[in-house]
Amino acid sequence: MTSLPATPHRLGERRPWTAVVHEWATTVDHKRLGIMYVVTGMIFLVVAGLEGSAMRAQLTFAENKLISPEVFNQLFTMHGTTMVFLMGMPVLLGMANFLVPLQIGARDMAFPRLNAFGFWLFLLGSILLYFSYLGAPGLDGAAAAPDVGWFAYAPLTERPFSRGNSTDYWILGIMVGGFGSMTTAINLIATTLCMRCPGMTLMRMPLLTWMMLVVAILILTAIPVLTAAQVMLLFDRSLGAHFFDTQNGGDAVFWQHLFWFFGHPEVYILILPGFGFISEVIPVFSRKVIFGYPLMVAATVAIMFISLGVWAHHMFVVGLGPFLNSLFAATTFLVSIPTGIKVFNWLATLWGGHIRFTASMMFALGFLAMFVLGGLTGIMLAVVPFDWQLSDTYFVVGHFHYVLIGGLLNAIFAGLFFWFPKATGRLLSETLGKWSFWLLQIGFTLTFGPMHISGILGMPRRIAYYEPDRGWEIWNQISSFGVIFQILAVALFAWNVITSLRSGRRAGNDPWDAWTLEWATTSPPPEHNFDTIPVVGSRRPLWDSKHPEDPDSSYGA
Amino acid sequence: MSAIPASILTDPVARPSRGKVGMASLIMMESCFFATFVVAYLFYIGKSATGPQPRDVLDLGPVIVNSIALFASSYTAIRSFRALAAGAIRAFEGWLLLTILLGGYFIVGTGLEWYGLITQHGLTITTNLFGTTFYSLVGFHAFHVIVGLVCLTGILVLSLRGHVKPRDAGRVELVGWYWHFVDAVWVVVFTVVYLVGRDGGTLTP
Ligand code: HEM
Ligand SMILES: [Cu+2]
Numbered sequence: 204m205t206s207l208p209a210t211p212h213r214l215g216e217r218r219p220w221t222a223v224v225h226e227w228a229t230t231v232d233h234k235r236l237g238i239m240y241v242v243t244g245m246i247f248l249v250v251a252g253l254e255g256s257a258m259r260a261q262l263t264f265a266e267n268k269l270i271s272p273e274v275f276n277q278l279f280t281m282h283g284t285t286m287v288f289l290m291g292m293p294v295l296l297g298m299a300n301f302l303v304p305l306q307i308g309a310r311d312m313a314f315p316r317l318n319a320f321g322f323w324l325f326l327l328g329s330i331l332l333y334f335s336y337l338g339a340p341g342l343d344g345a346a347a348a349p350d351v352g353w354f355a356y357a358p359l360t361e362r363p364f365s366r367g368n369s370t371d372y373w374i375l376g377i378m379v380g381g382f383g384s385m386t387t388a389i390n391l392i393a394t395t396l397c398m399r400c401p402g403m404t405l406m407r408m409p410l411l412t413w414m415m416l417v418v419a420i421l422i423l424t425a426i427p428v429l430t431a432a433q434v435m436l437l438f439d440r441s442l443g444a445h446f447f448d449t450q451n452g453g454d455a456v457f458w459q460h461l462f463w464f465f466g467h468p469e470v471y472i473l474i475l476p477g478f479g480f481i482s483e484v485i486p487v488f489s490r491k492v493i494f495g496y497p498l499m500v501a502a503t504v505a506i507m508f509i510s511l512g513v514w515a516h517h518m519f520v521v522g523l524g525p526f527l528n529s530l531f532a533a534t535t536f537l538v539s540i541p542t543g544i545k546v547f548n549w550l551a552t553l554w555g556g557h558i559r560f561t562a563s564m565m566f567a568l569g570f571l572a573m574f575v576l577g578g579l580t581g582i583m584l585a586v587v588p589f590d591w592q593l594s595d596t597y598f599v600v601g602h603f604h605y606v607l608i609g610g611l612l613n614a615i616f617a618g619l620f621f622w623f624p625k626a627t628g629r630l631l632s633e634t635l636g637k638w639s640f641w642l643l644q645i646g647f648t649l650t651f652g653p654m655h656i657s658g659i660l661g662m663p664r665r666i667a668y669y670e671p672d673r674g675w676e677i678w679n680q681i682s683s684f685g686v687i688f689q690i691l692a693v694a695l696f697a698w699n700v701i702t703s704l705r706s707g708r709r710a711g712n713d714p715w716d717a718w719t720l721e722w723a724t725t726s727p728p729p730e731h732n733f734d735t736i737p738v739v740g741s742r743r744p745l746w747d748s749k750h751p752e753d754p755d756s757s758y759g760a
Numbered sequence: 761m762s763a764i765p766a767s768i769l770t771d772p773v774a775r776p777s778r779g780k781v782g783m784a785s786l787i788m789m790e791s792c793f794f795a796t797f798v799v800a801y802l803f804y805i806g807k808s809a810t811g812p813q814p815r816d817v818l819d820l821g822p823v824i825v826n827s828i829a830l831f832a833s834s835y836t837a838i839r840s841f842r843a844l845a846a847g848a849i850r851a852f853e854g855w856l857l858l859t860i861l862l863g864g865y866f867i868v869g870t871g872l873e874w875y876g877l878i879t880q881h882g883l884t885i886t887t888n889l890f891g892t893t894f895y896s897l898v899g900f901h902a903f904h905v906i907v908g909l910v911c912l913t914g915i916l917v918l919s920l921r922g923h924v925k926p927r928d929a930g931r932v933e934l935v936g937w938y939w940h941f942v943d944a945v946w947v948v949v950f951t952v953v954y955l956v957g958r959d960g961g962t963l964t965p
Contacts, residue, residue: 313782314782388789389789392781392782392785393778393785396776397775397777399775420788423785423789423792424789424792427790427796428792428793428795431793431796431800432796435800443885444886444891445889446893451888451889452807452808452809452888453889453892454803454804457800457803461796
């Protein structure tokens with residue numbers, strides 16, 4: 204990212220690369236930290252994407268001998284763990300880091316050094332996780348990378364069943380990264396509550412900032428539970444404690460409760476920032492205010508509370524009994540109400556708008572379509588008898604890839620196309636962006652659509668082999684075929700970033716004619732963000748300054 | 761943004777202090793962490809297949825003295841911060857020292873309790889589920905007390921070197937919040953381990 208002018212230096216001045224590295228490594232600037240988060244996250248998107256592609260290669264043919272079952276187990280573990288903790292979290296926290304102070308008219312986060320600390324913790328955690336490939340065999344050479352699945356069910360993770368150190372690396376890598384996420388969450392809460400510019404009341408905050416605030420609260424509620432569970436597991440493995448040790452009275456289902464108490468809020472930690480991007484992109488490219496702002500805020504807060512009480516829908520097949528199963532099915536249905544409210548609000552924002560089909564907007568619309576489909580299969584899975592049939596099959600894999608790739612990844616791309624010019628001063632190519640969009644949607648649908656069918660046909664997830672006479676092969680082949688398009692889409696995006704950084708069109712302060720404060724400053728913003736701290740009188744401060752004859756503020760919004 | 765009428769520029773709500781919000785968030789996060797260990801303790805009460813059981817080995821007497829010391833330290837901490845805010849540096853240091861001593865007494869007391877449990881009753885973290893959950897929960901609490909003691913001692917040393925001024929009272933008080941939180945956690949731990957768990961602790965056949 205050489206195009207970011209370093210504040211103390213003149214533009215164009217040549218400096219040794221060590222000086223540049225030193226500057227980035229010691230920075231406490233929220234924008235640079237944000238960019239480092241996003242870049243690291245996108246690198247892990249490629250890594251985990253390749254792991255996924257390797258699994259698809261193995262499953263293309265029945266009884267394929269390309270990848271051994273042991274390696275396959277490592278692949279799906281590392282793929283899931285990486286996508287959630289090393290791609291999703293850093294990209295979203297990075298975007299939050301970059302955008303929240305700008306959107307609320309602040310000069311930095313509340314605790315800039317803590318912020319840098321959080322990033323380096325995250326990086327250490329991810330290195331720990333991948334170091335397992337080298338370090339995990341330990342002295343007895345009994346393991347390589349973690350191979351217990353991203354939810355690491357006990358008692359498989361206990362010492363007798365998971366030899367070597369791979370599970371310990373899984374624990375430590377995620378735990379250290381989790382501390383990073385938690386410090387960032389503390390920072391985000393303090394920033395949004397304490398650093399808002401004059402006039403920026405809570406109900407004037409951009410929706411993205413609102414959602415990041417709620418995400419931060421969810422992080423502080425859910426991740427400590429995972430950390431505690433991981434500490435227990437670590438005690439079991441290294442001190443001989445018995446938390447999940449079924450041979451000494453420990454309870455394996457207890458791990459499931461703890462993990463999913465974290466795990467379900469975690470999926471909302473991942474999707475709420477996506478909702479935030481969409482809530483900024485859709486109004487700007489529909490040339491309308493967001494429909495039902497207070498309702499959006501209320502729905503976000505409602506999702507926060509409800510999502511803490513639905514975790515056992517991941518455990519319907521455990522045998523919790525009819526009472527608990529019905530209870531958690533009911534709460535799960537409940538969470539689709541605020542989610543549905545949001546979808547209708549986005550649709551109502553689009554309705555009658557002057558829609559501009561930029562690449563960013565197309566990804567946002569792709570998000571809407573795919574996320575709704577994924578939400579619908581989610582509701583199907585919340586029907587207990589239906590779930591008994593389909594739990595642990597490819598149907599579930601289809602469901603969560605619709606919400607996470609069709610939903611979250613589309614939203615991330617919508618956000619990246621939208622804010623890349625702000626971060627770098629250059630616009631991404633719209634043409635390449637639209638190619639990426641169509642390739643991704645086609646590839647994604649080809650890969651994950653058929654998984655619903657192979658799942659209904661009974662194909663379990665996490666298997667490395669299947670017999671040819673099951674009728675699964677054709678669906679697997681379509682799935683694998685789709686991967687090619689997805690790889691092309693991401694490669695094209697990478698190419699787009701590289702070429703646009705050098706020769707993209709100059710963005711100017713406000714390329715999209717948008718309304719929130721980040722567009723009031725230069726692109727890229729100076730280190731202190733704003734020369735004078737802005738003062739706002741409505742939810743759309745830039746509209747007010749562009750249209751002094753008809754400001755929002757005169758409607759009391 | 762000259763177009764905005766001055767009347768709506770004024771945002772009546774003053775922003776809270778970021779130190780306080782940050783510390784409150786940290787406390788919320790720590791509460792969730794402790795809650796998990798408390799739930800684990802409650803969940804495994806009475807599920808140890810072999811002894812020793814809590815009723816046989818937990819001695820309430822010393823623990824109650826310990827607890828009184830810890831609760832008293834919350835009071836002395838409040839006195840010390842008030843003294844600082846009032847500018848009475850010597851009184852501040854005196855009360856702070858007393859707080860540290862009381863906290864230190866609690867840690868030593870816990871250490872002695874553990875020593876007895878390990879050497880006399882052979883209870884370690886590997887012995888049974890009681891040992892597993894007991895040492896984890898009580899141990900994490902003790903660890904937090906130690907962190908608090910380190911912070912308080914740091915403040916005392918700074919103050920003795922003349923670096924703490926009444927205008928720092930707000931920041932010093934944040935450490936106080938943490939200290940009170942650790943105290944409050946002990947109320948829960950004490951209730952769960954020594955009151956609820958002690959008698960539920962036998963596996964009734
Ligand atoms: C309308 C809302 C949703 C409902 C009703 C719903 C319901 C469910 C249910 C019942 C399962 C368990 C299936 C099983 O294992 O048998 C599940 C799995 C899953 N869901 Fe959702 N879901 C919804 C939205 C989402 C969203 C928004 C995300 C993420 C952004 C998500 C991510 C996941 C993941 C990752 C899993 C699988 C976890 C695993 O087993 O590895 N879901 N969902
Ligand atoms: Cu869930």
